[in-house]
Amino acid sequence: MSTRTPRRNSLPAEHSGPHSRRLGMVAFVATFGGLLFGYDTGVINGALAPMKVDLGLTPVTEGFVVSILIFGAALGAAVGGKFADRYGRRHNILVLAGVFVISTLGCALTPTWQVLAVFRFVLGLAVGGASATVPVYLAEVAPAERRGSLVTRNEIMIVSGQFAAFVINAVIFNVWGEHSSVWRYMLVIATLPAIALLVGMLRMPESPRWLSSRGRDAAALAVLKQVRSPERAEAEMAEVRALAEEERRSKTGGWSALAVPWIRRLVVIGAVLGIFQQFTGINSIMYYGTQMLQTAGFSSSGAIIANTANGLFSVLGITVGIMLINKINRRTMLISGFALITLFHILVGASAMFLPDIAAKPYIILFFVVAFVFSMQGTLGPLVWLLLSEMFPLRVRSFAVGLCVLMLWLGNAGVTFGFPPTVDALGLAPTFFIFAAIGVLGILFTAGMVPETRGRTLEEFESDMQARYSKAT
Known part of the structure; x- marks a missing residue:
């Protein structure tokens, strides 16, 4: 017989306090992954016309350079999810932030379209990995009552990143449009949120549910106490621990x-x-x-x-x-x-x-x-x-x-x-x-x-x- 977890109505109600501000900061930092997702998928629209001239793209190579990020994202989503299960959600986001920085700089500094395609593919790996990891991290850190609004903040950041790409492209093109390398300025802007994600996640906790699944209950409870009231953290930890034990038995x-x-x-x-x-x-x-x-x-x-x-x-x-x-x-x-x-x-x-x-x-x-x-x-x-x-x-x-x-x-x-x-x-x-x-x-x-x-x-x-x-x- 499997162990049944306590029902949600047995949990103490959530209330505001320092833990609420900490939870808000965790969500804010993690969703920079969504902002990068949006910006990196939207920026190519405005950058493509000057890029074609500067790199000598043909219609075939143009389509290849644009689409290669999507295939990288598909692979990154599948592989990133597995890595997040093995090494942890926070660890995965940190690695992805580093990949965002390196691949963005590679795209902006590329000498040829072939090199650009390689870095666009690597950038796609980061985009896909973030799209699979960040929502899971947010869902596992958030209380049930606020899970919907916190997880969907990532989607806000995605569309905000796309909108920001449209606006920034327009501004940069109107200011430096006469330069053949203007598209490089558009791309390199994405390093700023990538660095913010990397630095910010160094101070963020790991998912308490992932920690418990690895038998690290004390660390999981310590994280819950950062983002819940003390009584709620203790009660919720009982649910997490019971389910983790059941899952360990299920193998x-x-x-x-x-x-x-x-x-x-x-x-x-x-x-x-x-x-x-x-x-x-x-x-x-x-x-x-x-x-x-x-x-x-x-x-x-x-x-x-x-x-x-x-x-x-x-x-x-x-x-x-x-x-x-x-x-x-x-x-x-x-x-x-x-x-x-x-x-x-x-x-x-x-x-x-x-x-x-x-x-x-x-x-x-x-x-x-x-x-x-x-x-x-x-x-x-x-x-x-x-x-x-x-x-x-x-x-x-x-x-x-x-x-x-x-x-x-x-x-x-x-x-x-x-x-x-x-x-x-x-x-x-x-x-x-x-x-x-x-x-x-x-x-x-x-x-x-x-x-x-x-x-x-x-x-x-x-x-x-x-x-x-x-x-x-």
């Missing part, structure tokens, strides 16, 4: 854990959610927003200006999502998000197909695109990352998140490669109708498969899932 982890039906089911759910998040087409806007708006009817200069609205409303959407995420059940918010996204995809497609070519047409399309971005970033954007950090048992949490984020990044790569030729072959309207159909499938999948995690500790959710699906099998 499963990594790939072998996928033989357990309920764990395999959760991994499949997480992987499919990651793919659905990307197949909403959000990164078709983040990577190709300017080109898409030109297709919709904007001039070249008008599209560049209009595209900043996507970055702004991406940040606003995440902000609204953070305000709602601890007040609405995860499943309800996911289904609502898919419904809104599907609606705006249909409206974008219908506007592109049926509106006459009048002066207002591009602005109407822009309005619906911005509404899609806002809806996506206010629901699926943070929720998928949050669910990935919540669903998996401790012994395979980073491994499982890494596997799911690998599928998410492969979905990202599919959209990145597929969007331009699809628009070229079918047109803007049919492309968005395809996105709408995928949204309908997302609604059905969420309603039928995705479990509810809100309001339960990580240990309680694991215990419930194990009991439910063990009986089912």
Whole structure:
């Protein structure tokens, strides 16, 4: 018989104090990984035009240099999750911060496009590793009541990093645009948050749940006392210790854990959610927003200006999502998000197909695109990352998140490669109708498969899932 963990209602209520400020600082420093994620994926958009001239990129080498980061991120997500399980979440983030610094400098100082591609791939490893490790670290440090808002701060930093890349690129180009190496200035800016992450994490604690899984209960309790009230730390430690002991007896982890039906089911759910998040087409806007708006009817200069609205409303959407995420059940918010996204995809497609070519047409399309971005970033954007950090048992949490984020990044790569030729072959309207159909499938999948995690500790959710699906099998 397995040891059941105490229920969440037996835990003392959380209240503010010095531990709350310490928890806030931990979240602030760790989410610099998300900021780097966003900046490094967004900066290439503005840097690409001068880079093509300076390095003599052809269309083929241009596509290779842009896309190589995504493949690096996919590999980094899978490998980074495994390393975080083996060596610790904090240790992994520290290593990734060092990789961010080295690879960013390598990209900025590169003499040829071949060297640039190598450093872009290494940078992708750091981006993917951070995308898999930071949400897990935040989820394991946060109390259940605040887990949603703390984990989704990472998503705020991701979209803020993308928006910052758009703005910084515009400023640098307007000031130093006559220099052929202006793109190097755009890239090297990312070393500043990378150094901040490296220095900051030296003063941050390790995940208490990971420490307990390694038999270091005293160290785990000491960390909990930094970020909880004393009585809450003691009570919560009892949950962590009981579950860690149960997991040590179960002797499963990594790939072998996928033989357990309920764990395999959760991994499949997480992987499919990651793919659905990307197949909403959000990164078709983040990577190709300017080109898409030109297709919709904007001039070249008008599209560049209009595209900043996507970055702004991406940040606003995440902000609204953070305000709602601890007040609405995860499943309800996911289904609502898919419904809104599907609606705006249909409206974008219908506007592109049926509106006459009048002066207002591009602005109407822009309005619906911005509404899609806002809806996506206010629901699926943070929720998928949050669910990935919540669903998996401790012994395979980073491994499982890494596997799911690998599928998410492969979905990202599919959209990145597929969007331009699809628009070229079918047109803007049919492309968005395809996105709408995928949204309908997302609604059905969420309603039928995705479990509810809100309001339960990580240990309680694991215990419930194990009991439910063990009986089912």
